[in-house]
Amino acid sequence: MNFATFDLNLLRVLDALFREENATRAGDRLRLSQPAVSAALNRLRRHLDDPLFVRQKNRMVPTAKALALKDTVREALVGLEEAMTAIAGFDPASARRCFRIYGSDYFADMLMPALSATLRRAAPGIVLQLIDNSSGDMQDQLADRAADLALEPATAVPAWISCEPAFHSSFVVVAAADNPAIRRLGLQEGEEIPLDAFCAMPQTFASANGQLAGIVDKALAVVGRRREASLTLPQFHSVAVAVAEGTLVATLPRAIATKYAASLGLRIYAAPVAVPPADLRLYWHVRHDADMGHQWLRARVKAILAGYDEGPGSARQGTHSAAAGNANGRPAPT
DNA sequence: TTGTGCACAACTTCCTTCTT
DNA sequence: AAGAAGGAAGTTGTGCACAA
Numbered sequence: 001m002n003f004a005t006f007d008l009n010l011l012r013v014l015d016a017l018f019r020e021e022n023a024t025r026a027g028d029r030l031r032l033s034q035p036a037v038s039a040a041l042n043r044l045r046r047h048l049d050d051p052l053f054v055r056q057k058n059r060m061v062p063t064a065k066a067l068a069l070k071d072t073v074r075e076a077l078v079g080l081e082e083a084m085t086a087i088a089g090f091d092p093a094s095a096r097r098c099f100r101i102y103g104s105d106y107f108a109d110m111l112m113p114a115l116s117a118t119l120r121r122a123a124p125g126i127v128l129q130l131i132d133n134s135s136g137d138m139q140d141q142l143a144d145r146a147a148d149l150a151l152e153p154a155t156a157v158p159a160w161i162s163c164e165p166a167f168h169s170s171f172v173v174v175a176a177a178d179n180p181a182i183r184r185l186g187l188q189e190g191e192e193i194p195l196d197a198f199c200a201m202p203q204t205f206a207s208a209n210g211q212l213a214g215i216v217d218k219a220l221a222v223v224g225r226r227r228e229a230s231l232t233l234p235q236f237h238s239v240a241v242a243v244a245e246g247t248l249v250a251t252l253p254r255a256i257a258t259k260y261a262a263s264l265g266l267r268i269y270a271a272p273v274a275v276p277p278a279d280l281r282l283y284w285h286v287r288h289d290a291d292m293g294h295q296w297l298r299a300r301v302k303a304i305l306a307g308y309d310e311g312p313g314s315a316r317q318g319t320h321s322a323a324a325g326n327a328n329g330r331p332a333p334t
Numbered sequence: 335t336t337g338t339g340c341a342c343a344a345c346t347t348c349c350t351t352c353t354t
Numbered sequence: 355a356a357g358a359a360g361g362a363a364g365t366t367g368t369g370c371a372c373a374a
Binding site: 007033043055 | 365366
């Protein structure tokens with residue numbers, strides 16, 4: 001083949017085909033039509049004298065010759081993108097970009113409205129998307145560029161993921177204003193719920209993957225006690241609504257408990273055990289380290305979340321070193 | 335039978351090259 | 355420098371193959 005006449009745009013088509021193994025979806029990714037991808041694939045085939053992708057049922061399977069190019073093409077494109085974004089500079093006022101943030105519904109309430117307001121003023125051409133953390137694994141989302149930034153509890157990550165602390169949040173217990181168990185105890189808001197009463201109360205908590213034991217159960221186990229888990233829900237907001245509408249209580253991060261208490265009429269109490277504070281962190285692919293636009297976004301996110309930071313020693317009694325996260329990047333159930 | 339997905343045909347648009 | 359011609363690559367529309 002003659003590299004001097006080779007259209008380097010064809011490498012983007014090749015990369016999209018590796019990612020999607022489907023000409024229609026590769027076209028969507030590249031904002032081209034399926035016939036345009038098909039024609040580009042034919043040009044690649046002529047240049048490289050190989051079918052490159054052969055149809056197998058409903059997917060386009062790469063040939064051995066195509067696979068031999070896969071990593072080289074990917075690395076070349078990523079290297080070019082990194083180099084170009086690093087030198088491009090970033091002017092928020094004129095920037096036209098889309099940033100996708102991966103995280104739980106906690107951030108839909110606690111981050112996105114404020115971040116959106118900041119961007120409307122300073123960077124009106126930027127579009128924000130919150131990707132729900134139930135949509136897939138954090139590492140996969142960052143690797144596949146489905147997410148630009150992730151907000152998750154502290155967890156071990158490989159070297160290709162950069163990480164910065166965002167904030168620490170303690171936990172408090174919320175209950176409906178007319179919760180009968182709380183009323184019988186005669187507790188005032190802010191007071192500690194007695195351990196025996198807490199363990200006997202029907203409880204709900206956020207669990208993205210349906211785990212029936214959360215960090216509260218771990219804290220109770222330390223003192224040899226158990227609680228009654230009645231309901232798990234995938235989102236913090238649903239937990240707060242369930243508490244507001246019934247006799248359940250829930251242990252929630254303090255900031256979001258305070259917000260929901262105001263909007264749903266909940267009361268806040270201290271937990272009877274030391275629950276380790278949530279250590280929330282920002283994660284992103286190292287390819288964005290030098291990206292000035294990404295740096296700008298990270299600074300805005302950190303500035304907003306710093307308002308919720310209670311420091312690493314924010315547990316009610318003492319602290320635990322265990323982080324409130326797990327290996328797959330999902331938030332640990334509370 | 336229907337839905338999905340690739341490839342082809344016809345046409346349009348845009349870029350490059352050639353000519354004046 | 356400007357217009358004409360030709361080619362490359364895009365689009366829409368359609369056909370064919372295949373799986374459910």
